[in-house]
Amino acid sequence: MRTDDEMPGVTLLGAAGVKYPTDYDPNILETFKNKHLDNEYVVTFNCPEFTSLCPKTGQPDFGRIMINYIPREDMVESKSLKLYLFSFRNHGDFHEDCVNIIMKDLVKLMNPRYLEVSGMFTPRGGISIYPFANYGDDEHRDMVKARRLAAMRLQ
Numbered sequence: 001m002r003t004d005d006e007m008p009g010v011t012l013l014g015a016a017g018v019k020y021p022t023d024y025d026p027n028i029l030e031t032f033k034n035k036h037l038d039n040e041y042v043v044t045f046n047c048p049e050f051t052s053l054c055p056k057t058g059q060p061d062f063g064r065i066m067i068n069y070i071p072r073e074d075m076v077e078s079k080s081l082k083l084y085l086f087s088f089r090n091h092g093d094f095h096e097d098c099v100n101i102i103m104k105d106l107v108k109l110m111n112p113r114y115l116e117v118s119g120m121f122t123p124r125g126g127i128s129i130y131p132f133a134n135y136g137d138d139e140h141r142d143m144v145k146a147r148r149l150a151a152m153r154l155q
Helices: 078-090 095-110 138-154
Strands: 031-033 043-053 060-070 074-076 114-121 132-136
Touching (some): 043 095, 132 138
Antiparallel strands (some): 060 114
16 A cells, blocks of 8 residues: 555645636646556556637537556656646647647656557537547657557548
8 A cells, every 4th residue: 555655746636625727737737656667557548528629719629538658657646637637628729739738748747658648529510530649768669650550540
């Protein structure tokens, strides 16, 4: 079992009265230490109710965000990730921008071995958009290319 000393940066989990952000805020993200550095494993997050705003019309966009990553030392805490993704609710950007912003914020936060973000947005004007962005360290460059090619074939 983890002790409080092992989670100094985890402040939102278990806190009463946490306020949901009304604007995009990457500073809400929190981390904890990976206790399994000897294993290379995948962590997956599924956010089936992601919302943002069209930057031109201000109309709401709805989609699913999938995040997969292979951690190094730092891991993202899930409640802070939930609040971070919620912060896009009033954020006006294209789907492709949201996916890339999420990827870059998480890479900056955690310095993972590998990370990918997929967006599956509901149709607007009869067209669905499925952006995919990924990152990998030097040891995972082949995986970056392979996963991009696989994402293009799945579309």
